[in-house]
Amino acid sequence: MTRGNRILLSCIYWAFVLYVFVPLLLMILMGFKDSKFIGFPIKSWTLDWYLGVFSDAEVVSTLTYSVVIAVLSTLISVVVGTWIAVLLEGRKFLGRAAIFGLTILPALVPGIISAIAFRIYARLLGIEPGMGAIIWAHAVHNVPFVALVVMARLSTLPKSQIEAARDLGADPIIAFLRITLPYLIPAVLGASIFCLLLSFDDFVRSFFLGGYEPTLPVLIFAKLRSGMSPEINAIATVALVLTAAIGIWAERFTRRTNKDAKP
Amino acid sequence: MSNDATTRREGAGVAPEHSDRTFWGWLCVWAPYTALMKLVTASPRRQFIILAAFPILWVLTQHLGPMLQMLRVSLTDAYPVAPGVEQHFTFDNYARFFGEQIFWQPFFRTLIFAGVLTFCTLILTFPVAYFLARHVSRKNQMLMLLLLLIPFWVGEIVRTYAIMILLGNTGAVNLVLKWFGLIDRPIPFMYTSFSMGVGIVYLTALYMLLPLYSALEKLPKSYGEAAADLGAGAWTRFRRITLPLTLEGISSGCTLVFLISTGFYATPVLLGGPSTTVFAETIAGFFHVAGDEWPTGAAFATIMFVTAMLLTGAFQKLMHTLRKGDTK
Structure with missing residues (x-):
């Protein structure tokens, strides 16, 4: 590990940081350009595009629509994912490996195939394309992430705590509600935020299962197909700020609770 | 109990x-x-x-x-079934795939593309993960990793758009090149396999970085030092110690990135051109038109899923044997 080596590696790291940030920063910058055409150089600046976003009824209703879908699908994923985790963690039974494999299946199926499979299955279940179908697809797709996160947390719960509760007369349900569930809260919250972001950012499932009303990524996609404009930059920046803020907050939150949890 | x-x-x-x-x-x-x-x-x-x-x-x-319903529909001749029409069992949808070049060409293009891009992502992120895990103090590691995580919370479409702005004819890259006097006329990066590749690597880099980082972080520094004391050079240390002991991270990172890159639909549509049609676009095509094309689309999706699973399965198996062979 020579000094030169270290400097070279650090340069690579910072180059990677640039590679990751510069495109997004340029995109944000372009939303302030006082011209209809995307591209450099930027000669004069304006806030009009951003003001336009918040006064555009379509964008605002799309944003609400996306948030509602994200929240409802997350609620389903969290309940189902936690339930599966409680069943799988620390229990041995016939077919456990198969159930575990099936649990993580939706996370492994490549995007387009998962969207197609959901589209076909929605028809079988009689779910019309639209809000319900998107919520359902997002919920199913996000279950594996919740299950994995909750299982990881559950495996660190000392068995003695449950045993103590049971010895003191708690039945399995009360022991679960009073011991297991509070212990799982940080993992459940972390997983919820991850699901919220996954659902809010998802394009391919929303695109194939959506009705006439678009979610935010679908709206941006549709607008992009008819040409780039700073208006799209402003919409995309709003989406970016929202997701990044939630992400950073969640990261800090989970870090703090993890620190607290350590004995 | x-x-x-x-x-x-x-x-x-x-x-x-x-x-x-x-x-x-x-x-x-x-x-x-x-x-x-x-x-x-x-x-x-x-x-x-x-x-x-x-x-x-x-x-x-x-x-x-x-998945099962998709498989079932792929083996029928009509879905959704119109009233009065009888549904038949058939392999025709699969036969169609091999019959026409416009179908199997995007398929192989997607597999080759995903493979090449997975390799590029690995080469690109390995030094970054190595730097973070081996050369940075514990406290800064988390901060510097978090810095890289931020952009990855942003959605697929927004980040694809960011790449469009970066690589466009009046984009930042062309501007900089022109500024340095390297080119007179903008290079048409967009709508090529290059722009598509940059976009996909941009979207998947984190899924490679995190497994690599956690594998490298577990590797004790003393191993390298011991090897150095015994006279092993930098390259030998890398080849005989770092690489074999991080194969697990490499294998899971590559599997994730490969599976994710085969599934992209919006990014190839926005960043690619007519000569870079990927299989996802072919499959999607059957679902935009009248319903009777669904069985073909389902068959194609099944072909892709089975192939992707077999390839990643074989790859993991290979990495597993490599790992066993090296630790003996």
């Missing part, structure tokens, strides 16, 4: 005597609840069934169901 349950039930009967007035104390003695609990915990077997029934039903109907 069985005798545990009986003692516990007797224990539950004791609880009312404590008569604390909290919600839980009240719940324990509330008749409908105790009756329900008696029913639920009657035997460990019943308890297990009540716990397991819903998750098992869910994964079978919601996780496996869509």
Whole structure:
């Protein structure tokens, strides 16, 4: 590990940081350009595009629509994912490996195939394309992430705590509600935020299962197909700020609770 | 487990005597609840069934169901079935794939593309992960990793658009090149396999970086030092120690990135051109038109899924044997 080596590696790291940030920063910058055409150089600046976003009824209703879908699908994923985790963690039974494999299946199926499979299955279940179908697809797709996160947390719960509760007369349900569930809260919250972001950012499932009303990524996609404009930059920046803020907050939150949890 | 349950039930009967007035104390003695609990915990077997029934039903109907239904539809000649038409079992949809070049060409293009891009992502992120895991203090590691995480919370479409702005004819890259006098006329990066590749690597880099980082972080520094004391050069140390001991991270990172890159739809549509059509676009095409093309689309999706699973499975197996061979 020579000094030169270290400097070279650090340069690579910072180059990677640039590679990751510069495109997004340029995109944000372009939303302030006082011209209809995307591209450099930027000669004069304006806030009009951003003001336009918040006064555009379509964008605002799309944003609400996306948030509602994200929240409802997350609620389903969290309940189902936690339930599966409680069943799988620390229990041995016939077919456990198969159930575990099936649990993580939706996370492994490549995007387009998962969207197609959901589209076909929605028809079988009689779910019309639209809000319900998107919520359902997002919920199913996000279950594996919740299950994995909750299982990881559950495996660190000392068995003695449950045993103590049971010895003191708690039945399995009360022991679960009073011991297991509070212990799982940080993992459940972390997983919820991850699901919220996954659902809010998802394009391919929303695109194939959506009705006439678009979610935010679908709206941006549709607008992009008819040409780039700073208006799209402003919409995309709003989406970016929202997701990044939630992400950073969640990261800090989970870090703090993890620190607290350590004995 | 069985005798545990009986003692516990007797224990539950004791609880009312404590008569604390909290919600839980009240719940324990509330008749409908105790009756329900008696029913639920009657035997460990019943308890297990009540716990397991819903998750098992869910994964079978919601996780496996869509895949099986896709397979079933791919083997029929018409779906959704119009009234008065009879549905027949057929392999025609699969035969169609091999019959026409416009179908199998995007398929192989997607596989080659995904493979090449996975390799590029690995080469690009390995030094970054190595730097973070080996050359940065523990406290800064988290901060510097977090810095890289931020952009990855941003959605697929927004980041694809960012790449469009970066690589456009009046984009930042062309501007900089022109500024340095390297070119007179903008280079048309967009709508080529290059722009598509940059976009996909941009979207998947994190899924490679995190497994690599956690594998490298677990690797004790002393191994490298010991090898250096014994006279191994930098390259030998890398080849004989770092690489074999991080194969697990490499294997899971590559599997993730490969699977994700085969599934992209919006990014190739926005960043690619007519000569870079990927299989996702081919599959999607069958779902934009009238319903009777669905079986073909389902068949193509099944072909892609099975191939992707077989390839990643074979790859993981290969990495596994490599790992075993090296640690002997």
